[in-house]
Amino acid sequence: MLQNDHYTYRVTWSEEDGEYIGLCAEFASLSWLAADPEAALQGIRQVVADVVADLQKSGEPVPEPLAVKKYSGRFMVRVPPELHRQLVMEAAESGVSLNRLASDKLSRVRC
Known part of the structure; x- marks a missing residue:
């Protein structure tokens, strides 16, 4: 997981998938499906951490969390x-x- 994870997350029920879906506002193309909301949150946070690590490793810009923007x-x-x-x-x-x-x-x- 990210050490200073200040991204904006949401967990909601997906009727279409029959599971909870974890989303991150700063990474709109990412999601994580799970049977319970806690697992959906944990899953999307891990996916974001992995993507941020990949972006940093390749020298690409990492989105700034909405919560810290002015x-x-x-x-x-x-x-x-x-x-x-x-x-x-x-x-x-x-x-x-x-x-x-x-x-x-x-x-x-x-x-």
């Missing part, structure tokens, strides 16, 4: 002009900036 808090979103107009009107009617309205709406989104 974020500005800014990003641009393109929307259709009519949606833009509707959001501006909603913000004006609510007495807030478009930025505040969008931030509030995004904070309520659950993935």
Whole structure:
């Protein structure tokens, strides 16, 4: 296993496979299937450790864990002009900036 493993893992049930699947956000192409969630997590962590070791050995870049990246808090979103107009009107009617309205709406989104 990696000594400082700060990658982002998720274990979920795969109905299609009939097993739990371990995933890593920073390595989207990797996964590990197992009969129980703990084994799926352990499996994907080992696969990531092996891939990181291979990348380091070959001198290739290793993805930075999402948890340690610094974020500005800014990003641009393109929307259709009519949606833009509707959001501006909603913000004006609510007495807030478009930025505040969008931030509030995004904070309520659950993935």
